[in-house]
Amino acid sequence: VNHPARENLDAYAHGLLEDEAASLGAHLEACASCRDHVENYHRESEALAKVLSADLQGQGKGSSRSQVSPRGMFSRRGRVWEALGAAALLVVLGLMFFWPVKHHTLLTGRMALEDGTDLRSGARLPLSKSWRLRALERSALRLADHSMVELSSGGLIELANAGDRGVEACIASGEAVLSVTRDSRPFLMRSSVGDVMCSEGSFRLKVIGSLEGAESMKGSITTAFVTVLAGSVSLSNAQGEMSLETGRSAIMETGRAPCLVETQEDGDALLKKLEELSARIARLEDEVQRLETRNKNLKERLKAAPGQDIHPFLHKEFRQKMEANQESLRKEDLQKSEEK
């Protein structure tokens, strides 16, 4: 008798054979030895499913794929072990979320400290100190209270051991998504245009316009756009406060009370406009700075080389103006030295 190769029996037992399945099935009906082999493969599959599905059940109740599907855990129908599983899960979740730790952990991405130190995933930052972190790429941090912060690339955030919770955050730029673990003491997220407080839930906070240069033109239109993803939050600044429920968005800006965005479409349109405006102002600001620097450099060069025509490429009128300027600067210097 020509027995099929062991590899073929293995493939047959795993349902891989299609064309040859019929002929092999006929052989198995007549051959007890090959049937035993196939039976061994089935036993192997059942054992593997039993050991692995025990991972899901948590009560040590084993089951093979052919007996009880692990999908049973997703079933709505009541089962005793589901209740036990739910209780065990609550304990696990409770431990996971509320077990106090003394550090923040960078879970994914890459961040930099103020002194330029590069932080990779897995880096731990002691809770006892304050940290100013810039995301070099999209990064996720688990805070000491087990809340999670996901910060956009380029975003800047400060973490401090402060407040009732012992953890406070302040966003300076970029976009952050916070998932706050439940606690009677609310989590406080500060920004220069207002604060967000949340006892449990998730919210997105996007800063439009950098808060780093709040005294500049760029900073003058700084706006924070808040959207609640789950739970509720309170927004407040010197002008007023409001609470915001899941799915709602609001705007916070300097000199104005937080303001509700009525519909998501309005919010998106507004966000887009603000971003465009912010980008235009940032470009203007850069241009002004560039011109100021150029002007300063020119003045210094004129002071350093009195009497020399250092701008032969300029128009005559402009040169004359520069020379007049040079003359007035010289007079100022002379006056100052006389006063001394």
Place this chain on the structure above:
Amino acid sequence: MEAPLADVEWQNSLVLSARKGEPGTMPKLVSQFYSAVRAYLVRLVGPQEADDLCQEVFLKATTKLDSFDPEYPFGTWLFRIASNSARDFFRRRGVRRPILPEPTSEPYVVSPEESENLSRALQNLPPDLAEPLLLFYQQGKTHAEVAQLLGLSVGAAKMRVHRAIGYLRALLKQGGRL
């Protein structure tokens, strides 16, 4: 073996409620899937890393809920995030997997006492083999579901599960270690 339709509909309706921001729906979804996703990640990356990675998966799911297509089961979408997160994890860590022993077609009936060896063996398998095997045997997905989840044809999904078993047998025979 498809999931009961009512379950999928119920899960997807929870997702839609969560999208609309109905309070309490996200925690329900998390508690429905948490232990399954965690068990999957424990076998894939080990218990030390699984908790952090599991949080990352649910954080991603929460923040990207808008991109979920309710035409498909939520579990499939969630496990795709878990698979991608595990791959990112290996990439970040620069994990280079050692050369595997020759696969064998000699069956190996693993016992519950060998769970540790099994974990070691699974972590020594490349993710493209460990993932389909876990989805099929641990999560009870069908070959078609595994295929959909990993973006493969059904034939390729079957083949990967089969290849994974061949390597797993060889590894288990040496106690899960390379």
